Amino acid sequence: MGIHLDQVDVRLPGVDGQLQETTILEDITLELTQARTAILGLNGSGKSTVLRLLNGLMTPSDGSVTVHGIDVVQQRKAARRTVGFVFTDPLAQLLMPTALEDVELSLREVEADATQRRELAQDLLAAAGLADRMHHSVYDLSGGQRQLAALTAVLAVEPSVLVLDEPTTLLDLRNRARLMERLAGLPQQLVYATHDLELAATAQQVVVIHDGQVFACGGPELVADYHQWCVDGFPGWDQL
Ligand SMILES: Nc1ncnc2c1ncn2[C@@H]1O[C@H](COP(=O)(O)OP(=O)(O)OP(=O)(O)O)[C@@H](O)[C@H]1O
Numbered sequence: 001m002g003i004h005l006d007q008v009d010v011r012l013p014g015v016d017g018q019l020q021e022t023t024i025l026e027d028i029t030l031e032l033t034q035a036r037t038a039i040l041g042l043n044g045s046g047k048s049t050v051l052r053l054l055n056g057l058m059t060p061s062d063g064s065v066t067v068h069g070i071d072v073v074q075q076r077k078a079a080r081r082t083v084g085f086v087f088t089d090p091l092a093q094l095l096m097p098t099a100l101e102d103v104e105l106s107l108r109e110v111e112a113d114a115t116q117r118r119e120l121a122q123d124l125l126a127a128a129g130l131a132d133r134m135h136h137s138v139y140d141l142s143g144g145q146r147q148l149a150a151l152t153a154v155l156a157v158e159p160s161v162l163v164l165d166e167p168t169t170l171l172d173l174r175n176r177a178r179l180m181e182r183l184a185g186l187p188q189q190l191v192y193a194t195h196d197l198e199l200a201a202t203a204q205q206v207v208v209i210h211d212g213q214v215f216a217c218g219g220p221e222l223v224a225d226y227h228q229w230c231v232d233g234f235p236g237w238d239q240l
Pocket of ligand 1: 050
């Protein structure tokens with residue numbers, strides 16, 4: 001089991017009539033087998049692209065991606081069910097007017113009966129601390145409440161893997177602490193890209209992506225090294 005990326009390249013065609021392709025990721029080989037994996041890297045290094053590969057939002061140009069035994073390219077639908085994806089900005093994924101409707105929409109995949117669906121959605125949102133906010137417009141929720149609503153909608157279908165793109169970026173310290181506590185208690189395998197080094201240090205596995213390639217992979221001790229590389233430059237690669 002686990003998540004396996006084998007010699008993955010991601011290249012995008014040139015834009016504006018340019019024929020030259022852009023290489024976004026090159027030769028990414030990773031075995032993500034721990035319960036929590038943090039992906040670190042500078043802006044534009046390729047973290048979000050790695051995450052998007054995990055549920056088929058991005059297709060590799062070469063190589064393969066397997067998540068819990070599912071080939072993400074060949075079995076895209078199964079991959080979408082297996083891997084829940086939480087975007088940095090919850091408004092990018094909250095499609096319905098209210099949190100309740102959004103969670104109900106997710107539950108369509110698993111519960112056919114509308115009354116049961118509503119009850120289940122209400123219970124899930126109440127458990128997430130949103131009992132008194134579930135009927136409000138998602139635009140009237142705070143950033144932290146939106147993040148919790150989006151997370152609840154994704155978790156409603158019980159994915160085996162949860163992928164989160166910079167989950168704490170938009171949160172104040174209190175909501176960040178709440179989210180970290182919520183994430184810590186989840187049974188799913190978690191993979192998250194983050195600039196939050198404290199969150200990164202809670203992972204058992206840390207991957208550093210630099211310039212579209214795997215620069216380092218190891219335990220949480222890598223977080224301190226990464227901090228140093230951000231200051232001094234990435235050894236053998238570039239100097240600031
Ligand atoms: N669809 C796309 N078309 C063109 N370029 C893209 C596309 N997606 C990503 N890129 C480019 O690929 C590179 C990696 O992007 P990615 O979003 O994976 O970086 P990131 O490490 O998540 O950055 P950040 O920390 O800023 O969110 C960037 O240079 C980005 O501009």
